Amino acid sequence: MLASALSANLGLPLLNFVLEKLVIGCAVAMAVALQSEFRRFLEQLGRGEFWQLFHHHRLAVPKSDSVIDEIVEAVKELSKNRIGALLILETTGPIDERDFSVPGVKLNAEVSKELIQTIFQPKTLLHDGATLIRASRIVSSGIILPLSGRTASRQLGTRHRAAMGITERVENCICVVVSEETGSISLAERGTLYRPLTIRKLKESLESKLSPTVDREAVAPGLFSLMRQIGSKALALVPRLLKITIDRFSR
Ligand SMILES: Nc1ncnc2c1ncn2[C@@H]1O[C@H](COP(=O)(O)OP(=O)(O)OP(=O)(O)O)[C@@H](O)[C@H]1O
Numbered sequence: 525m526l527a528s529a530l531s532a533n534l535g536l537p538l539l540n541f542v543l544e545k546l547v548i549g550c551a552v553a554m555a556v557a558l559q560s561e562f563r564r565f566l567e568q569l570g571r572g573e574f575w576q577l578f579h580h581h582r583l584a585v586p587k588s589d590s591v592i593d594e595i596v597e598a599v600k601e602l603s604k605n606r607i608g609a610l611l612i613l614e615t616t617g618p619i620d621e622r623d624f625s626v627p628g629v630k631l632n633a634e635v636s637k638e639l640i641q642t643i644f645q646p647k648t649l650l651h652d653g654a655t656l657i658r659a660s661r662i663v664s665s666g667i668i669l670p671l672s673g674r675t676a677s678r679q680l681g682t683r684h685r686a687a688m689g690i691t692e693r694v695e696n697c698i699c700v701v702v703s704e705e706t707g708s709i710s711l712a713e714r715g716t717l718y719r720p721l722t723i724r725k726l727k728e729s730l731e732s733k734l735s736p737t738v739d740r741e742a743v744a745p746g747l748f749s750l751m752r753q754i755g756s757k758a759l760a761l762v763p764r765l766l767k768i769t770i771d772r773f774s775r
Pocket residue numbers: 608609610651652653654667668669670671680681682683684685686702703704705706
């Protein structure tokens with residue numbers, strides 16, 4: 525922007541034109557690339573969570589290896605028996621339940637493979653919806669999540685779109701999905717679904733993301749985090765836009 529103003533003052537119309545287009549291109553590209561970060565930022569602002577916007581916290585919610593083993597064992601059984609399931613695992617700090625469409629039923633029970641499997645049995649009252657796990661506790665079940673609106677995910681059913689939806693909005697969680705139709709296992713993180721996963725790959729992923737020894741960064745899309753993302757994405761975009769503009773004008 526500075527260079528654009530400078531070129532206008534120095535009487536360099538072509539350079540000024542190119543730079544102006546570059547600034548507009550960057551702004552549009554950034555608005556598209558960072559739409560979910562902006563939405564979360566505005567939601568926090570709307571809730572009056574001003575302190576969190578500036579607070580860069582490292583609040584880990586670690587899961588011990590035995591908790592990870594219980595989760596993996598339960599997922600293995602559910603997948604083998606083609607029982608649909610959706611688990612929300614907190615990674616760094618508690619999720620704000622206002623991010624859920626319906627908060628579900630409080631359980632506050634110790635994580636065990638038996639309990640996870642029981643919750644998702646099709647005849648139980650709580651099998652519909654998601655189950656939230658915080659550290660070594662099952663917090664609640666029957667949670668209804670916001671669905672992802674991504675076009676690519678329209679072919680997927682609502683269970684998978686719900687996993688994408690919540691991880692798109694909330695950075696401090698990942699979701700594990702078991703498909704009722706195929707038994708396939710997926711992991712959703714930051715709005716992206718990784719699938720199908722083998723049990724071994726799931727265990728490795730959970731260990732790397734949830735193990736207490738992993739130093740994880742927080743979570744709430746604070747102002748600094750948003751600014752950092754804008755900065756890095758803008759830097760990555762500039763050379764590409766510059767090349768496109770130069771190519772266009774050299775023709
Ligand atoms: N918004 C939501 N939040 C949480 N769970 C949901 C939500 N919508 C649907 N579900 C769960 O997903 C189930 C429906 O799954 P559906 O068949 O539409 O999805 P899918 O992604 O194709 O999964 P599957 O492969 O298991 O069939 C519901 O019975 C419910 O348990």
